[in-house]
Amino acid sequence: MGRKRKRSAAAAARVDASNAPSSLTQELHQLVxxxxxxxxxxTTVPLHDGKTQSDxxxxxxxxxxxxxxxxxxxxxxxxxxxxxxxxxxxxxxFYACRKAITAEDRSFRTxxxxxxxxxxxxxxxLCSELGARPYRHVLRVWLPDALAIGQGLHPxxxxxxxxxxxxxxxxxxxxxxxxxxxxxxxxxFRDEAIVVVDKPANVLSVDGTxxxxxxxxxxxxxxxxxxxxxxxxLDQETSGLLVVALTKSAAQSLNAQxxxxxxxxxxxxxVFGWVGGNDGDGEGVTGPQRRIxxxxxxxxTLPLVQQVVSDRxxxxxxxLWSVTDYRVLSHSEGGSGKTxxxxxxxxxxxxKPVTGKTHQLRLHMQHLGHPxxxxxxxxxxxxxxxxxxLCLHAAKxxxxxxxxxxxxxxxxxxxxxxxxxxxxKTNNSTAMVNDKGRP
Numbered sequence: 271m272g273r274k275r276k277r278s279a280a281a282a283a284r285v286d287a288s289n290a291p292s293s294l295t296q297e298l299h300q301l302v303x304x305x306x307x308x309x310x311x312x313t314t315v316p317l318h319d320g321k322t323q324s325d326x327x328x329x330x331x332x333x334x335x336x337x338x339x340x341x342x343x344x345x346x347x348x349x350x351x352x353x354x355x356x357x358x359x360x361x362x363x364f365y366a367c368r369k370a371i372t373a374e375d376r377s378f379r380t381x382x383x384x385x386x387x388x389x390x391x392x393x394x395x396l397c398s399e400l401g402a403r404p405y406r407h408v409l410r411v412w413l414p415d416a417l418a419i420g421q422g423l424h425p426x427x428x429x430x431x432x433x434x435x436x437x438x439x440x441x442x443x444x445x446x447x448x449x450x451x452x453x454x455x456x457x458x459f460r461d462e463a464i465v466v467v468d469k470p471a472n473v474l475s476v477d478g479t480x481x482x483x484x485x486x487x488x489x490x491x492x493x494x495x496x497x498x499x500x501x502x503x504l505d506q507e508t509s510g511l512l513v514v515a516l517t518k519s520a521a522q523s524l525n526a527q528x529x530x531x532x533x534x535x536x537x538x539x540x541v542f543g544w545v546g547g548n549d550g551d552g553e554g555v556t557g558p559q560r561r562i563x564x565x566x567x568x569x570x571t572l573p574l575v576q577q578v579v580s581d582r583x584x585x586x587x588x589x590l591w592s593v594t595d596y597r598v599l600s601h602s603e604g605g606s607g608k609t610x611x612x613x614x615x616x617x618x619x620x621x622k623p624v625t626g627k628t629h630q631l632r633l634h635m636q637h638l639g640h641p642x643x644x645x646x647x648x649x650x651x652x653x654x655x656x657x658x659x660l661c662l663h664a665a666k667x668x669x670x671x672x673x674x675x676x677x678x679x680x681x682x683x684x685x686x687x688x689x690x691x692x693x694x695k696t697n698n699s700t701a702m703v704n705d706k707g708r709p
Contacts, residue, residue, distance in 0.1 A: 294407045294432065298340040301408055302359065303331050305395035311367050311378065337362045342430055348418055350431065352522030352672055357428040360389035385426035389413060393428055407432050433673050435462040436495050436516035453490045458680050463520040463673045465491060466513050468682045471659045475503035475512065487512060501525050505629065507646070510537070510664025511682050515672070523672030528626065536666035537621040537631055538684040541640040542653050545598050545617040559597040562634050565590040566627060575647055576629045578637050593624035594634045616643060618688065631662060661688050
């Protein structure tokens with residue numbers, strides 16, 4: 271039973287004509303054929319049906335198809351994550367050619383004494399072909415390095431970095447009229463792998479359980495890109511930047527970046543009261559930036575609410591710990607200062623989550639005694655009526671592009687209702703965007 275499951279998983283991981291876009295399959299086949307034609311392999315190779323094909327022009331292409339030389343297996347743990355595959359073409363080709371050797375072809379044994387040697391020759395031929403003409407889907411070919419071998423990959427394998435392209439619905443490609451989106455999304459960046467959008471407040475990131483709920487960001491994007499995947503979310507009441515993966519490999523890469531905490535997010539919030547220099551728990555951070563570090567968990571009776579763990583000791587390495595770095599940007603005074611008229615005071619703060627737990631920023635600011643204005647879940651009796659919306663905005667997002675490896679950074683100005691002073695409005699810089707087209 272276990273063997274059957276293992277075989278099924280391996281089959282699912284393999285990229286061939288049955289589960290890969292036809293353009294990728296055709297390009298892989300073309301690349302392999304062009305490379306093999308330069309290796310001067312035996313021209314008569316036994317095929318699966320026991321017959322032989324001696325026509326040199328047709329045999330290489332037929333051999334590639336019959337032996338599955340263009341088939342790839344996804345390697346999700348190898349960088350760049352989500353786009354690397356392995357090929358056993360050198361092994362298949364090595365033993366097929368050995369069977370086909372005639373008296374005139376015995377030089378094959380001398381030139382290629384092992385599958386590893388043939389793999390190196392194949393990589394050289396593939397790289398030469400990639401350098402001679404542009405290939406859209408295949409970006410790079412190389413032999414396994416120490417990292418790959420350390421993860422169990424055999425030295426006779428060949429690594430291939432492929433690029434997926436987002437598949438758009440036929441109605442969009444044909445230019446037909448489509449239903450207008452009910453969500454006013456602003457697209458800051460779009461290419462064949464990802465989109466970056468500026469989400470309005472009170473819009474869901476993904477569909478919930480309510481069938482009558484308004485459209486989510488994911489549903490709107492999936493109308494055009496059926497394979498779109500959400501790799502992170504914003505609360506419904508929170509506005510700001512979201513990156514959405516348009517392909518499976520892009521999603522794998524971005525998910526890995528979130529797990530490794532290499533995605534940097536910055537939020538702007540207006541909070542209740544005067545945030546002073548001594549607020550915060552845990553260790554400090556050099557300069558004006560401070561840190562709060564507390565364990566948090568789901569509230570036992572309120573399903574939508576998180577709470578700080580205060581009824582027991584939590585081990586220092588427990589996953590319940592949550593960390594946020596923050597700094598004060600400006601104060602809006604009430605009365606004559608931070609003590610007089612404290613009920614009218616508010617503070618504009620910059621928040622940088624180090625961990626990424628549900629409602630982390632909202633709970634952390636409540637724990638400091640400065641809940642976010644407009645919050646309906648955390649100290650609502652104190653702050654819900656003080657703003658027309660939750661004053662939390664995802665203002666900056668930085669990550670590595672899953673295909674190109676370029677470090678990308680996007681900014682979105684915080685909403686005008688966050689700016690209580692003229693200084694705030696001046697500091698609210700224009701978003702830095704790289705617009706590559708809007709839907």
